[in-house]
Amino acid sequence: MLDxxxxxxxxxxxxxxxxxxxxxxACIIGLVLAIPLALARRSNRRWISVPAYLYIYFxxxxxLIVQLALLxxxxxxxxxxxxxxxxxxxxxxxxxxxxxxxxxxxxYVAEILxxxxxxxxxxxxxxxxxxxxxRVTVYRRxxxxxxxxxxxxxxxxxxxxxxxxxxLVSTITVYDLMGETRSVFSRGYDDTVYLYAAALYLILALAxxxxxxxxxxxxxxxxxxxx
Amino acid sequence: MIPEILHFGDTGFxxxxxxxxxxxxxxxxxSxxxGLGLGLAAAGAKLSHSRILRGVAETYSLLIxxxxxxxxxxxxxxxGGAAIGALLxxxxxxxxxxxxxRLAGSLALGLIFGAFxxxxxxxxxxAVPKGQIEAALAVGxxxxxxFLRVRFPQILxxxxxxxxxLWMVLLKDTxxxxxxxxxELMRETxxxxxxxxxxxxxxxAATVIYLLLTVVSDIFRARLERHANRGIAGxxxxxxxxxxxx
Numbered sequence: 001m002l003d004x005x006x007x008x009x010x011x012x013x014x015x016x017x018x019x020x021x022x023x024x025x026a027c028i029i030g031l032v033l034a035i036p037l038a039l040a041r042r043s044n045r046r047w048i049s050v051p052a053y054l055y056i057y058f059x060x061x062x063x064l065i066v067q068l069a070l071l072x073x074x075x076x077x078x079x080x081x082x083x084x085x086x087x088x089x090x091x092x093x094x095x096x097x098x099x100x101x102x103x104x105x106x107x108y109v110a111e112i113l114x115x116x117x118x119x120x121x122x123x124x125x126x127x128x129x130x131x132x133x134x135r136v137t138v139y140r141r142x143x144x145x146x147x148x149x150x151x152x153x154x155x156x157x158x159x160x161x162x163x164x165x166x167x168l169v170s171t172i173t174v175y176d177l178m179g180e181t182r183s184v185f186s187r188g189y190d191d192t193v194y195l196y197a198a199a200l201y202l203i204l205a206l207a208x209x210x211x212x213x214x215x216x217x218x219x220x221x222x223x224x225x226x227x
Numbered sequence: 228m229i230p231e232i233l234h235f236g237d238t239g240f241x242x243x244x245x246x247x248x249x250x251x252x253x254x255x256x257x258s259x260x261x262g263l264g265l266g267l268a269a270a271g272a273k274l275s276h277s278r279i280l281r282g283v284a285e286t287y288s289l290l291i292x293x294x295x296x297x298x299x300x301x302x303x304x305x306x307g308g309a310a311i312g313a314l315l316x317x318x319x320x321x322x323x324x325x326x327x328x329r330l331a332g333s334l335a336l337g338l339i340f341g342a343f344x345x346x347x348x349x350x351x352x353x354a355v356p357k358g359q360i361e362a363a364l365a366v367g368x369x370x371x372x373x374f375l376r377v378r379f380p381q382i383l384x385x386x387x388x389x390x391x392x393l394w395m396v397l398l399k400d401t402x403x404x405x406x407x408x409x410x411e412l413m414r415e416t417x418x419x420x421x422x423x424x425x426x427x428x429x430x431x432a433a434t435v436i437y438l439l440l441t442v443v444s445d446i447f448r449a450r451l452e453r454h455a456n457r458g459i460a461g462x463x464x465x466x467x468x469x470x471x472x473x
Contacts (some may be wrong), residue, residue, distance in 0.1 A: 171406070
């Protein structure tokens with residue numbers, strides 16, 4: 001069991017680094033894109049809210065594995081795509097995996113943020129307006145920071161789900177932790193490699209949970225100071 | 228309108244996709260049955276007074292929460308299969324063991340569903356007001372009657388929105404069993420995509436079918452919830468902003 005680690009441990013670690021890179025990038029870009037999407041979803045103008053709703057429904061209503069296949073294998077069917085400048089992203093498995101993960105997580109995070117924005121107490125918004133803040137300022141200073149704070153634990157869960165979802169990029173030939181694991185398995189059919197992979201994923205998940213707990217404590221430190 | 232490769236019969240893969248979609252639904256239903264059983268058992272264990280039972284159930288949840296679904300499926304199919312094979316051999320059966328793919332896939336997805344369902348059930352259990360339990364005991368019901376008549380029906384009602392979300396997740400997760408070459412929708416799609424060299428058409432078709440399954444489930448879920456809440460004023464359509472299970 002241990003000699004498997006001695007032989008392939010480096011590859012698994014390399015794969016884990018790819019996984020961390022993909023998850024970190026997708027989670028940051030996804031969060032940035034999710035803010036306008038959540039606001040669009042809440043808009044009273046239907047031509048803004050309906051496309052946002054459809055985007056979210058599409059990405060939440062279909063499996064990530066199919067979305068990735070559609071992006072990586074599906075679009076490559078067209079000559080026009082292969083000759084376009086987008087091919088730099090769409091022709092590369094890793095970029096394509098990152099794109100798929102980002103588009104997917106954006107939809108989920110937008111829903112989480114929408115819930116957070118809806119949960120911001122009305123009184124705080126009214127108070128801000130009474131102080132004479134413009135609508136943009138109210139959002140920038142009051143609504144969005146409060147919504148983040150409220151949505152933080154749910155967002156942490158979403159990042160864990162993103163970590164688990166990132167394993168699917170192995171199906172479009174990315175050598176992330178899952179990809180390396182499956183490649184090692186295919187050499188000797190030694191299933192202990194799955195146990196090592198499971199352990200590594202658990203460590204990553206615990207690290208994410210820990211980071212979010214720390215963030216939560218830091219974010220709410222003003223609540224403790226007075227107590 | 229519909230391209231010929233999606234036609235039914237010998238000329239197209241339309242019928243293969245439909246059959247695949249039926250297998251998808253079949254696997255989802257098996258997994259749901261296994262998952263509900265496991266979820267109830269694990270919720271019971273989490274609420275029990277035994278520290279060992281609680282520890283086992285919490286560990287189960289923790290493991291499933293942190294390990295990718297894809298890996299769980301591979302673990303169940305390969306490692307689980309090897310373990311059962313070794314066990315059979317130890318009992319003197321040497322015919323080899325061929326793990327049925329549908330069973331392995333449903334078992335893996337059921338394991339995943341059960342871990343999240345246990346949290347839903349636990350929450351629902353604790354959401355039943357204490358006063359009702361006391362009232363039931365006061366009118367002379369036995370513990371068993373209290374559970375069957377007061378607690379359990381309400382647990383089902385409180386758990387319904389959470390279970391509905393888990394069903395949607397499960398439906399999408401069935402696509403992952405394609406990695407053990409189980410002939411459900413995703414697998415049939417990739418086989419057709421490779422055979423015809425027209426992946427876009429097929430993956431798009433699969434997307435549409437998955438979306439349809441989601442829409443139908445959504446409608447069905449709303450009806451079920453309305454039915455479950457029919458006796459409660461003002462809650463006829465309770466639709467919380469569906470969070471993903473954690």
